[in-house]
Amino acid sequence: MAIDFVIPDDAKEVRARVRKWVQDECIPAEKRMAEGEDYKTVLADLRKKARAQGLWLPFMPKEFGGMGLGPLSNALVQMELGQSHLGALSMNSQGPDDATMLTLLAHGTEFQKEKYLKPFLNGDKRVCYSMTEKAAGADATGMQTTATKDGNGNYVLNGEKWFSSSANVADIAVVMAKTNPDAARHQQFSTFIVELPNPGYKIIRNIPTMAHHSEVAEQMGAAHCEIEIEDLVVPEENLLGGEGQGFAMGQHRLAYGRLRHGMHNVAMAQRALDLATAHVTERSTFGKGLEDRQGVQFMLAECASQLYIARLMLMHIAYKAENGLDIRQENGIAKVFLANMVHKVVDTAIQLHGALGYSTDTPLAGWYTDIRSQRLVDGPDEVHKWITGKNVIRAFKNDGTTAAAAGGDLL
Template sequence: MSIDFEIPAEAKAIRARVRQWVEDECRPAEQKLKDGADYRTVLAELRAKARAQGLWLPFIPKEHGGMGLGPLANALVQMELGQSHLGALSMNSQGPDDATMLTLLAHGTEFQKEKFLKPLLNGEKRVCYSMTEKAAGADATGMRTTAVKDGNENYVLNGEKWFSSAASAADIAVVMARTDPDAPRHRQFSTFIVELPNPGYIIKRDIKTMAIEGPLSQVMGGGHSEIEIRDLVVPAENLLGGEGNGFAMGQHRLAYGRLRHGMHNVAMAQRALDLATAHVTSRETFGKPLYQRQAVQFMLAECASELYMARLMLLHIAYKAEKGLDLRQENSIAKVFLAHMVHKVVDTAIQLHGALGYSQDTPLASWYTHIRSQRLVDGPDEVHRWTVGRNVIKAYQAHGTTASAAGGDLI
């Protein structure tokens, strides 16, 4: 008997459809934008086509207007969508909206689903997630934004937020704040839905980063905002998931975000390797085709190996998700690995392109400046390695072997 790596026919079929969609629709739309076409018009046309073809919200159940894909099929789809910066947007599968939609779907009241979730699912509005703070950094339990009950009707929030991705493009903000400083550490926080614009939710600036930005970066939701929250009044009916549940919901939300980042990293790395291979097979140096040089072949081999390992990680995690198994250890391992993998592959692709790769005549330079963030977002490398290392020790203490914390359930 052998381990079955066969992907179900229906999952293969939807992957093929999405792959063709990206090739036939998303990449040409990218070119339209480069040629000066209006972004909102291009995206609206792209989304209308996607919905007409049933390519909409791959991770959302069918009864809520989505494709109802399970973890494996969604992983395969996301690994295609990431090959174009319009891919996820075209199917309303972009971050940070996607994970927040799932949170609202799982924890929202009927009122909240009708008022806030429905327009997100329809692609009429966008949402941002305000959790991170300067003072807290990677420790979400260190946040200082407060929410105080004002009678029975409202909460009043005060504090600051940092790196609230897509806030400048959002119509709704989901904000985490401390509601009970005397509760156990992970029960002190609650989550609130805020309609934007709001005088109490002040976008001070979009933080400049090392990433190369284009004229459409902010309108596409690529910015990261610094927020001042000053006497922000939130109706009690906008409390999401009940008091004290903010931290748990946030961690569940981030878990999906880490996987989506990883899936898109695989897609970007694959496209980078394709670009590099196309380049070396069309170039000649010192009287010899570039691709015939052993050093070049070694570089391509290393990239292929990294991608192979990355795909196996994601497929195993998708398998565990399909079975309802605990995947936290694998998720942290993969999050770190995939962030380094995409950096290595894109960096190698730049090297193989020579000066052309360093220029902005290919997308590689822009990707390179953006992907450095992958080692920071949704928990920096060090936090995940710390968690993984602690689990290795716990496994040994419990079982006399570290196998269960190192993929040992595979063999």
Template sequence: MSIDFEIPEDAKAVRQKVRQWVQDECKPAEQRLKDGADFKATLAELRAKARAQGLWNPFVPVEYGGMGLGPLANALVQMELGDSHLGALSMNTQGPDDATIMTLMSYGTDYQKEKYLKPLLNGEKRICYSMTEKAAGADATGMKTTAVKDGKGNYVLNGEKWFSSAASAADIALVMALTNPEASRRNRHSTFIVELPNPGYQILRDIETMAVHGPFAREMGHGHCEVLIDNLVVPEANLLGGEGNGFNMGQHRLAYGRLRHGMHNVAMAQRALDLATAHVIKRETFGQRLADRQGVQWMLADCAAELYKARLMLLHIAYKAEKGLDLRQENSIAKVFLANMVHKVVDTSLQLHGALGFSLDTPLAAWYTSIRMQRLVDGPDEVHRWITGRNVIKAYEEHGTSASAAGGDLL
């Protein structure tokens, strides 16, 4: 009996369909935007075509109007969509909306699903997630923003939020706030649905970062906002998932977000490797192609190895998700690896392009500045490594070997 790496035919078919979609529609649309086309009109046209082809909300169950793809098929699709900046947006599977849609499907009331989830599924509105705070950083249990009942059927929220991704493009926000300071650290916070714009939810600024952004970054949701929460009144009906469940719901949505970043990173890394390979084949120095130099071949080999490991990680995690198995350890390992993998591959491609790679004449320099964020968002590398290492110790103490915390269940 052998381990079967065969992809089911239906998953292969949808991957091929999405691959063709990205090449035939998304990349040409990218070029039209560069040539001056209107962003909203271009995206609307692209989305209408996608829906007409049944390419909409890939991970969303059929009963909610999605494609109903399982974890494996969705992983394959996301790895294709990452090949274009418009890929995920075209099929309404962009972050941070996608993970928040999953949260609303799992925890929303009938009222919340009708009023807030439905327009998100239809692509009519966008949503952001306001969790992170300057004072707490990676410690989601340390948030200080408060939510207090006013005795009139509302909660009143006060505090600040930091790096609320896509807030400047959002019509709805999920806001986490402290509701019970006496509870255990993981049960102190709750999540609230906030309609935007709202005078109590003040976007102070789109934080300037090191990332090189194109002219439509804000509309695409690439911004990261600093937000003041000032006497923000939220009806009790907009409490999501019950009091004290904010942290657990947050981890639920972040788990998928980490993997989606990784899936898109694979696509970007592959595109970078392709660019590098095409360049070294054409480029000659001192009478010899760069492609024929052993040192260059080693650099390409290292990139290929990184991509190979990345794909195996994602496929194994998708397998565990399909089987309903615990994948938290693998998720943390993969989150760190995939963030570093894409950085290494893009950096190598940039190096092989020389001064051309350092310029903005190729997408490499812009990618390089944006992917540095991957090692910080959804939990910095150090936190995930700490958790992973702690689990290694726990596994050894329980079983006399750390194998179960290091992929040992594969064997």
């Protein structure tokens, strides 16, 4: 049977609609904000138009108000939305809200779906995910935040959290805490839904990072917060997925989040390459067009190659997801590759722009400082490489070849 890369007509149609949406509405809206228009007003206008066009919640089933797209169609859509920092927000497809919606849909009780999922679906509320701690870092099993029952139908949480992205704009926090220290390592933790503001969940500060900080960026949810949790009372009915299932809930949401980051990285890299190519076709140095210089052509070729590999990775993962196949190995490989790919392409685009690229007259400098986080968030490169390497060894021991851990099912 032939390998078929034909994109179904319905997927082509929705990709075209979203591409037009981003180019005609989201990117011009960025300019409106840059000229001083209020972010909340701009976003409200965008969302009203998006919903009127049926462009809302692409990853959610139709019966929950979404577009009902499968993994392939959603991947194509996300690879367009990421060209604008308003793209995902305009269609209520932004992280970390999107992954939490999917987790609530799959594992939430009817009560939790009614009380918490519905406002997320409508775009009325936002969420943050509080898992990471200073003491634990990449090893989430080192978490020290505890949750104990008080005998009155509640859990009481105490501890601290670190880099809780979007906590400053969140109405709900999804918090992971240790409920059974004597259980197996990955069954010690549980996940709780916490309504905000709450005196037991205190934002200490928005952690300064190398990314550009502004009031608007923080309103959009770009802040990463340090949290103090002290005698935080959470009703037992707000336990998500069952006691001891915190890691299962975390992996459910992080798996999608990693892919969404990668899809948006492809979109950003594509826009960066477009900006760079437009610039070199307009510039001349020493009496010769930049586009005619072999060194410049090599730089563009390397970026194009990286983007090609990235798209193939995502299409293969989408294919496996469409068919209910295990995507964990490919997801880990792609997460690392896509984070480094976008860094390489944006860096090259800056270089090709010269001093203009280093300035803030183009979006490239802002993107560059922001995307460095991609090699850290949702697990640093080294952890994913470690797991990938373990799977290579496991495949060899099982099969006498490493093919199963290196895309061998393609052949």
